Amino acid sequence: MRLSRSFLPTLKExxxxxxxxxxRLMLRAGMIRQTSAGIYAWLPAGLRVLENIANIVRxxxxxxxxxxxxxxxxxxxxxxxxxxxxDDYGPEMLRIRDRHERDMLFGPTNEEMITDIFxxxxxxxxxxxxxxxxxxxxxxxxxxxxxxxxxxREFYMKDGYSFDLDTASxxxxxxRMMLAYLRTFQRLGVRAIPMRADTGPIGGxxxxxxxxxxxxxxxxxxxxxxLEDQDWLAENVDINDRASLEQFFTRMTSxxxxxxxxxxxxxxxxxPAARQREGRGIEVGHIFNFGRKYTQSMDIAVSGxxxxxxxxxxxxxxxxxxxxxxxxxxxxxxxxxIIWPESVAPFKAVxxxxxxxxxxxxxxxxxxxxxxxxxxxxxxxxxxxxAKFADADLMGHPWQLIVxxxxxxxxxxxxxxxxxxxxxxETLEGALALIAKLQG
Ligand code: 5CA
Numbered sequence: 194m195r196l197s198r199s200f201l202p203t204l205k206e207x208x209x210x211x212x213x214x215x216x217r218l219m220l221r222a223g224m225i226r227q228t229s230a231g232i233y234a235w236l237p238a239g240l241r242v243l244e245n246i247a248n249i250v251r252x253x254x255x256x257x258x259x260x261x262x263x264x265x266x267x268x269x270x271x272x273x274x275x276x277x278x279x280d281d282y283g284p285e286m287l288r289i290r291d292r293h294e295r296d297m298l299f300g301p302t303n304e305e306m307i308t309d310i311f312x313x314x315x316x317x318x319x320x321x322x323x324x325x326x327x328x329x330x331x332x333x334x335x336x337x338x339x340x341x342x343x344x345x346r347e348f349y350m351k352d353g354y355s356f357d358l359d360t361a362s363x364x365x366x367x368x369r370m371m372l373a374y375l376r377t378f379q380r381l382g383v384r385a386i387p388m389r390a391d392t393g394p395i396g397g398x399x400x401x402x403x404x405x406x407x408x409x410x411x412x413x414x415x416x417x418x419x420l421e422d423q424d425w426l427a428e429n430v431d432i433n434d435r436a437s438l439e440q441f442f443t444r445m446t447s448x449x450x451x452x453x454x455x456x457x458x459x460x461x462x463x464x465p466a467a468r469q470r471e472g473r474g475i476e477v478g479h480i481f482n483f484g485r486k487y488t489q490s491m492d493i494a495v496s497g498x499x500x501x502x503x504x505x506x507x508x509x510x511x512x513x514x515x516x517x518x519x520x521x522x523x524x525x526x527x528x529x530x531i532i533w534p535e536s537v538a539p540f541k542a543v544x545x546x547x548x549x550x551x552x553x554x555x556x557x558x559x560x561x562x563x564x565x566x567x568x569x570x571x572x573x574x575x576x577x578x579x580a581k582f583a584d585a586d587l588m589g590h591p592w593q594l595i596v597x598x599x600x601x602x603x604x605x606x607x608x609x610x611x612x613x614x615x616x617x618x619e620t621l622e623g624a625l626a627l628i629a630k631l632q633g
Contacts, residue, residue, distance in 0.1 A: 216341030231338025231346030326353030382534020404474030531589030
């Protein structure tokens with residue numbers, strides 16, 4: 194994409210309405226614009242990050258055996274009356290009446306709807322287990338939407354739901370999802386620490402939250418630093434083997450980690466002092482196992498081996514996809530702007546033409562750009578070099594390919610790594626090889 198023709202409206206000044214770094218940087222880097230309280234439009238750079246995150250989430254869900262569906266945002270109140278949550282949910286639920294005076298709502302979550310759909314389709318225990326997920330907009334009428342997309346009213350969530358025959362199988366599914374989550378966050382270039390959590394209005398016993406460390410986080414966290422050193426992508430787990438899943442889960446939960454709500458000072462004292470980490474965290478995911486709460490209340494049964502009706506055990510698994518965009522920025526930025534992990538960056542590299550109109554600079558940049566896919570941005574604006582550098586740092590592209598008149602004369606490109614600040618001089622071939630590698 195040529196920056197001169199793009200819709201990437203960067204701002205030099207800090208917007209007054211933004212209180213935290215990620216919100217400021219998302220506005221300044223032209224990723225989002227607010228359309229009403231807690232509701233945002235995603236502009237091209239923001240949307241690319243949102244979709245990159247969603248795609249990694251999708252790949253790991255699919256690898257864990259979950260299947261993607263897409264449910265509507267609008268739901269009928271009838272469904273929620275069946276589970277008893279229509280009255281319980283409170284003012285966070287946006288209630289709407291249609292022209293026929295039917296009560297509707299904008300879905301804050303989908304346990305009821307997926308359970309109903311499951312019940313229409315699955316009739317026998319032989320069809321279990323099933324894990325279904327979607328990536329869809331949710332609406333919660335938060336009292337105090339704040340910090341931009343971090344706590345929005347409309348937000349993008351991956352919500353998954355599992356149905357198992359018995360508790361042992363439901364626990365396997367929970368553990369499989371736990372691993373998928375750890376792998377997902379690691380691929381997103383952030384460390385999200387799993388912590389035992391309260392289940393709140395979703396219900397159930399077994400629950401973990403995943404928190405990314407950041408001073409602006411809403412929860413206090415206590416954890417063993419050994420959790421930060423694990424490589425979940427290298428973890429050798431056979432996800433179809435109960436013993437292997439158990440071994441992984443036992444090892445993972447052997448490290449202390451809890452939010453302030455669940456903090457246990459006696460267990461904490463047993464963590465070696467050098468490994469005790471205290472701080473604040475942003476909740477980017479939450480998984481729950483709540484047994485038969487919805488299948489029983491909504492009377493959704495399958496026929497068991499002896500023909501008798503059997504209520505499947507359920508779990509639900511959320512990831513805050515739009516919140517993650519902000520959380521990744523909170524965890525990865527410096528005073529000049531965003532530092533995107535390569536896996537989610539809106540553009541993996543920017544070609545910076547330091548002297549537009551100079552025949553040699555233009556020719557070299559065009560040669561690089563001709564080899565580039567949509568993952569590379571070309572700053573071809575008639576701007577000062579300083580302004581181009583500032584925007585490149587602000588937008589956080591992992592690589593900058595800098596072409597100035599002196600280098601262009603010799604066919605040389607300066608390559609800067611945004612994270613390390615390291616600069617190298619490359620030949621045209623070297624720069625083309627980097628572009629090919631980034632796109633590969
Ligand atoms: N039904 C379950 C899991 S599918 C559920 O709704 N879980 S949740 O309430 O914990 O939400 C899942 C994730 O959505 C949270 O971990 C958080 O990352 C994100 N989230 C929740 N509320 C908001 C909000 N107001 N703005 C942005 N993200 C949010």
